[in-house]
Amino acid sequence: MATPEELLKRITFNPEIFGGKPIIRGQRIAVEHVLGMLAGGATVEELLEYYPRLGREGIQACFVYASRVVGRERVELALTGSEDSAR
Numbered sequence: 452m453a454t455p456e457e458l459l460k461r462i463t464f465n466p467e468i469f470g471g472k473p474i475i476r477g478q479r480i481a482v483e484h485v486l487g488m489l490a491g492g493a494t495v496e497e498l499l500e501y502y503p504r505l506g507r508e509g510i511q512a513c514f515v516y517a518s519r520v521v522g523r524e525r526v527e528l529a530l531t532g533s534e535d536s537a538r
Contacts, residue, residue: 453508460476482513485510495507
């Protein structure tokens with residue numbers, strides 16, 4: 452099984468493809484599209500049927516990428532009146 456760093460090498464950016472959004476290297480499949488299909492209820496097997504060149508590691512790469520992006524997010528809550536309203 453590939454390491455997270457090896458999987459991330461499958462993700463690339465090209466300003467001429469999907470406006471520079473992250474895609475699977477060598478393919479015109481956006482990470483956003485893969486994750487959106489899975490979030491919408493598609494199974495890994497269905498994705499592989501639709502996109503056989505994607506491979507399981509391509510799907511895993513999307514998860515690693517998303518995990519890294521979300522891991523760097525920082526959410527700050529704006530207080531609207533009292534501290535109780537933020538709870």
